Amino acid sequence: MTGRCWAELRRPLRAVPVLESALSRFDDAHARDKALYLSWLADAYISAGEIEVAAAVTGRALDLSAGVASVRPRQRLAPVLAQLGQHRSVAAVRGVLEKAAS
Structure with a gap:
């Protein structure tokens, strides 16, 4: 919850380590929760200007949410994808946007 709050407050330097630590305790059997927390992690990376990393994290969240x-x-990934859409010139972002559309 702490990492989620920091992400919502646009404090990525605080959010990222907390979210990564929390995610290290989730296995893929908890796909819903893991996908949700990955969405906040991706959002934090976007706020930090780490677009390629945000795209990779978003792709992982999309994979988990499909099942x-x-x-x-x-629903939580929709605004993240919209933010990534502003960076279509980045190859990793294009790939994630294509994955989301399919």
């Missing part, structure tokens, strides 16, 4: 019944991860 869950909950729509919440995809």
Whole structure:
């Protein structure tokens, strides 16, 4: 929760380490929760200007959210994808946007 709050407050230097630590304790069996926390991590990376890393994290979240019944991860990823859309010139971003569209 702490990392999520820092991400929402646009404090990526505080959010990223906390979120990465929390995510290290989730395995893929908790795909919904992991996808949600990856979305906040991606958002923090975007705030930090780390667009390629944000794209990679978003791609992982998309992969995990594809296998869950909950729509919440995809809803949470929508604004992240919109932010990434401003960086279409980055190859990694184009790949993630294509993955999201399919």
